[in-house]
Amino acid sequence: MKINRQNYELFAIDFIDGKMNPSEAAVFIAFLADNPDIAQEIELMREVDTEVVPQFQKQDFSHLMKDYNQVGINENTFEELCIAYHEGDLNSEIRQRLFEYASLRPERKKLLEIYGRLKIVPDTSIVYHAKSDLKQKIILRPNYRRAALIATFAAAASLAVVFMLRNTHSVSNTLADNKTTSITLDTGNYSQNQVTPVSVETAAVKQDQPVTELQETRRKAHLEPNDDHLKKVTLAAINDSSDSNSTDIIRIASIKPKSVQIEESPEQLAIVLPRAEIKPLYNEEEVAPIEEIREKTNEIVAKASRLSVDEIIKTGINGLNTIAETDLNYQSRTDKKGRIIEFALSSETFNIKRKIRNN
Amino acid sequence: MTVAEYNLSVEQYADSIFRFIVKNLKDKDRSRDVVQDTFTKLWVRYTEINFEKVKSYLFTTAYHTMIDMLRKEKNIEDIDVANFLPETRHEQYSDLKEVLDEAVGKLPEIQRSVLMLRDYEGYNYKEIETITGLNENQVKVYIYRARKYLMNYIGSIETVI
Numbered sequence: 001m002k003i004n005r006q007n008y009e010l011f012a013i014d015f016i017d018g019k020m021n022p023s024e025a026a027v028f029i030a031f032l033a034d035n036p037d038i039a040q041e042i043e044l045m046r047e048v049d050t051e052v053v054p055q056f057q058k059q060d061f062s063h064l065m066k067d068y069n070q071v072g073i074n075e076n077t078f079e080e081l082c083i084a085y086h087e088g089d090l091n092s093e094i095r096q097r098l099f100e101y102a103s104l105r106p107e108r109k110k111l112l113e114i115y116g117r118l119k120i121v122p123d124t125s126i127v128y129h130a131k132s133d134l135k136q137k138i139i140l141r142p143n144y145r146r147a148a149l150i151a152t153f154a155a156a157a158s159l160a161v162v163f164m165l166r167n168t169h170s171v172s173n174t175l176a177d178n179k180t181t182s183i184t185l186d187t188g189n190y191s192q193n194q195v196t197p198v199s200v201e202t203a204a205v206k207q208d209q210p211v212t213e214l215q216e217t218r219r220k221a222h223l224e225p226n227d228d229h230l231k232k233v234t235l236a237a238i239n240d241s242s243d244s245n246s247t248d249i250i251r252i253a254s255i256k257p258k259s260v261q262i263e264e265s266p267e268q269l270a271i272v273l274p275r276a277e278i279k280p281l282y283n284e285e286e287v288a289p290i291e292e293i294r295e296k297t298n299e300i301v302a303k304a305s306r307l308s309v310d311e312i313i314k315t316g317i318n319g320l321n322t323i324a325e326t327d328l329n330y331q332s333r334t335d336k337k338g339r340i341i342e343f344a345l346s347s348e349t350f351n352i353k354r355k356i357r358n359n
Numbered sequence: 360m361t362v363a364e365y366n367l368s369v370e371q372y373a374d375s376i377f378r379f380i381v382k383n384l385k386d387k388d389r390s391r392d393v394v395q396d397t398f399t400k401l402w403v404r405y406t407e408i409n410f411e412k413v414k415s416y417l418f419t420t421a422y423h424t425m426i427d428m429l430r431k432e433k434n435i436e437d438i439d440v441a442n443f444l445p446e447t448r449h450e451q452y453s454d455l456k457e458v459l460d461e462a463v464g465k466l467p468e469i470q471r472s473v474l475m476l477r478d479y480e481g482y483n484y485k486e487i488e489t490i491t492g493l494n495e496n497q498v499k500v501y502i503y504r505a506r507k508y509l510m511n512y513i514g515s516i517e518t519v520i
Contacts, residue, residue: 009469010430041500083506089499118509120459120478128377128391134398135366 003031005038012042069094073101078108082115154323157316160309161328161345308338360410368413369398376421379475383425383468393428397421418480419490422472429468455513462512466505473498474505 003011008031014020015028032039069091073081081098084090090098102109128134298309310332317330332343344353360368373394380390397420401408408416463471469491476482476490484502488495 006467009467010426013426013430041497079507079510080503083503087502087506114513115506115510117455118459118506118513120463120474121456122375122378122479123382123460124374124378126374126378126381128373128394130391131369131373134369134373134395136362136402 003028005035008035008038016042073098078102079111079115082112085112086116086119154316154319156309156312157320160313160316161320308334310334310338310340313340360405360408360413362405364410364413365402365405368401368410368417372414372417373398375480376417379418379472379479380421380425382463382475383472384428385464389428393421393424396424400424414480415486415489418476418482422476422490423492425472426468458513459509462509463505465512466508469493470501470505470508473501477502 008028011020011024011028015025020028032042073094078098078101081090081094085095085098098112102112313332314330317328320326321328327347329346330343332340335341340356342353342355344351346352376397377390377394380393381387384390384393397417400420401413401417463474466474473487473491473493476487482490484495484498487493487498491498493501
């Protein structure tokens, strides 16, 4: 076993930890004897196990430790002080004194400068190329149950909305033969340009009469400023010759007259609305039979959760409001069995109230 | 730390650790093994380690892995004893960095490691103590000794352009 000043550190660790056998320790001790500075260094590192190396008693070398701030500046100490200077181990006073000492001696000044240039810099051309092999993949573990419930609720809510809208078909919003229908303006004082949502009360119109959606561009109407009575007015929708599918089931999705023209008559006021197009919300062909919707809804409910239909609808509508930023407001009354007996679905643009008969 | 933070630590420190080990082992293949081993050990314990301290953990692990490797492979005949003797170069060098790199390569392993932790990564004595397991005074002694060796290796002032 050859120990030298190049490799002694590898043996020093075993020596300090007491892992060397006596013959190896003897070789190492002999090396230390020939290199007292390294011997001091080893002593500083660890407490020596005296059982392994009885000749090498623990000694106190603390007096050998230098406080460079206490060391006088001379030719013997100058180099070490240069190192301490650049390692930041000197206080400002000693730094200044060292600098002044070096300034008076050009060769010492150069030595101080060169020690400042002995800092090694990393070779940035050396890079580890296979970083991707070291990385770990982030595995998303979706909560399948939760995801399934959310999807189910959203689907149930959508079906429920379709179901309810489908159910309101009996309250026809189509036009009368004379292309008029009756509406009730349940509002108080009117003023021109007041935007008033209306609820459609009656219907006696032909299904094949295309109904056009209100346009906001035509302003004709005015209302009596002192009208504070509930007035029954007649909506006269002007047929538009625009394309409309006569087989479509029409729903007035939005009636928002900015202005209306009121033609007073002894019995009623006729409100002539500007031409409008009402876009069908859905085609009858696309709407499944009510029973099928009910069955699917029940099936979804049974599979997904123990929540009632009412709760599912509420959850779904809340979800739709969140996802699609709609402002649907759903309210309901249920019987003792949790079945919906009355509901109201409204938004800023429509309001539907219905009672449901449960068999 | 999270998995994302673990991957970030790979991105941030793999190069510097590799560079540190390569300069010590002078063997890129073995150095890659050390780097892989280091990050494997980090991955095993990544949930226990704070991301703010991951650099210190990585260098500590890499350093000890390297030392273990050297101790297992220590083959006295392979060490160029002559390289230890502090040489005084009389040739002129136009690149001080080149000279310093050459000199650092001839330092004893632990001195070289300590010096690189000091200069490459900017660790102070206390931090190097934590990484290497040496005590602070020993760290200081090694650094001072390494600086002196570098100065002697450079030789006389005139050899440095």
